[in-house]
Amino acid sequence: MNTTKITQAGRAKKIVRAIALSLVASCAAFAGGMQTNRSQSAGVSPTGSIAQPGRGSNAVLVSPLEDYRIGPNDVIDVQIENAPEMSKTFRVTAAGTFLMPYVGRVTAVKKTTEEVAQLIADSLRGDYLKDPKVVVTVKEFNSRSFFIQGSVRSPGVFQIEGRPSMLELITLAGGLSDKHGANAYIIRRLKTPEQKEPEPNVEKTTAAKVANAEQEPPEESAKYELKSANINGLLKGRFDQDILLEPGDIINIPPSDVFFVAGEVNAPGSFALTEGTTLRQAISLAQGTNYKAALSRAVVYRENTSGKREEVHVDIGAVMNGKKDDVLIMANDIIMVPNSRTKTLGGALLKAFGMTTITRMPIP
Numbered sequence: 605m606n607t608t609k610i611t612q613a614g615r616a617k618k619i620v621r622a623i624a625l626s627l628v629a630s631c632a633a634f635a636g637g638m639q640t641n642r643s644q645s646a647g648v649s650p651t652g653s654i655a656q657p658g659r660g661s662n663a664v665l666v667s668p669l670e671d672y673r674i675g676p677n678d679v680i681d682v683q684i685e686n687a688p689e690m691s692k693t694f695r696v697t698a699a700g701t702f703l704m705p706y707v708g709r710v711t712a713v714k715k716t717t718e719e720v721a722q723l724i725a726d727s728l729r730g731d732y733l734k735d736p737k738v739v740v741t742v743k744e745f746n747s748r749s750f751f752i753q754g755s756v757r758s759p760g761v762f763q764i765e766g767r768p769s770m771l772e773l774i775t776l777a778g779g780l781s782d783k784h785g786a787n788a789y790i791i792r793r794l795k796t797p798e799q800k801e802p803e804p805n806v807e808k809t810t811a812a813k814v815a816n817a818e819q820e821p822p823e824e825s826a827k828y829e830l831k832s833a834n835i836n837g838l839l840k841g842r843f844d845q846d847i848l849l850e851p852g853d854i855i856n857i858p859p860s861d862v863f864f865v866a867g868e869v870n871a872p873g874s875f876a877l878t879e880g881t882t883l884r885q886a887i888s889l890a891q892g893t894n895y896k897a898a899l900s901r902a903v904v905y906r907e908n909t910s911g912k913r914e915e916v917h918v919d920i921g922a923v924m925n926g927k928k929d930d931v932l933i934m935a936n937d938i939i940m941v942p943n944s945r946t947k948t949l950g951g952a953l954l955k956a957f958g959m960t961t962i963t964r965m966p967i968p
Contacts, residue, residue: 671716672765675747675851676700680712682724685737690728693743706732717741750849752777754857755784769846770833773855780835783859786879790831790847791854836879863933865890867941868897883923883931886939893920898944904931905938 674680676698683691694702700713707727712720717740728736745763750773753759757778764776770788774780831847835857838845849855861877863886870891883904893899899921905913920941922928933939 673714674712677746679744681741681743683739748851752855755781755859771846785858785860786836788833788835789856792829794827861935863937865939868894881933898942901942903940
């Protein structure tokens with residue numbers, strides 16, 4: 605009897621343990637699934653790397669005007685019918701070639717996939733295969749990378765088959781953000797001239813070689829050129845501002861410029877600068893001047909071309925009344941509205957004695 609009770613109690617403990625282990629496993633699996641879903645929703649791959657827009661093996665934009673031409677660092681896939689041992693994936697070198705078994709060094713740069721396939725088929729025909737059928741496809745368009753950063757919704761690296769325009773790349777990047785600036789800047793690396801080949805049949809002495817080595821200039825850094833385009837004008841139909849891009853171009857769209865209003869205004873602070881903003885509009889954005897302002901002694905602090913700040917004296921009262929021309933505001937301008945000591949003293953008296961007492965004082 606006692607043995608039966610002990611056996612039943614042991615079985616009960618085992619059942620409880622099994623149930624507990626299954627619950628723990630279920631909770632762990634549920635937590636893992638939640639973590640996977642969160643990672644996928646946040647754009648994180650199962651390996652932990654963050655998925656970035658524009659990256660991957662598939663091209664984003666295909667040009668309908670011309671066939672794609674292979675470039676350096678592209679990854680191509682070669683499939684040969686009835687020859688699986690020769691069907692492989694190759695990366696094109698910086699020199700524009702790749703090494704293929706039974707064929708040797710193949711030049712692929714500036715060729716279409718059909719041209720490369722024909723070149724491989726001609727090399728294999730006769731010695732290896734009677735009538736080779738070759739198909740070449742591009743798996744990664746690494747030579748067609750375009751970069752965009754700044755005030756766009758999805759900045760990153762985009763691999764595009766054709767030659768896109770700036771407007772097309774902005775569209776691929778999700779469009780402009782709410783606080784984009786008026787201009788876009790295209791940073792393009794300058795191509796270095798090819799090194800000249802040494803003159804044939806000319807041998808230099810050891811002394812001449814040493815002298816030339818001493819005179820060699822130090823290694824130069826990369827050189828770039830800068831182009832700008834007016835985005836606001838482009839979006840309003842000025843399509844001359846839509847620049848055709850080249851592989852490796854970096855598009856930078858900085859946020860909107862700002863200007864500052866300080867001193868005796870009702871709402872001092874920084875404000876977004878739009879094209880054509882004037883002094884009258886700037887004072888209006890700052891909700892006007894208060895009674896202590898010395899309107900005729902206002903100053904606009906502005907950076908000149910050398911980076912130094914210069915003072916531009918303005919009469920806000922005359923501008924607001926239309927007696928003087930309005931002043932165009934530039935990026936990072938600081939509009940300072942100074943304090944009038946006379947008006948400040950009068951304001952102090954008004955606060956100290958009250959408006960009624962002051963207004964009833966006899967005027968001498």
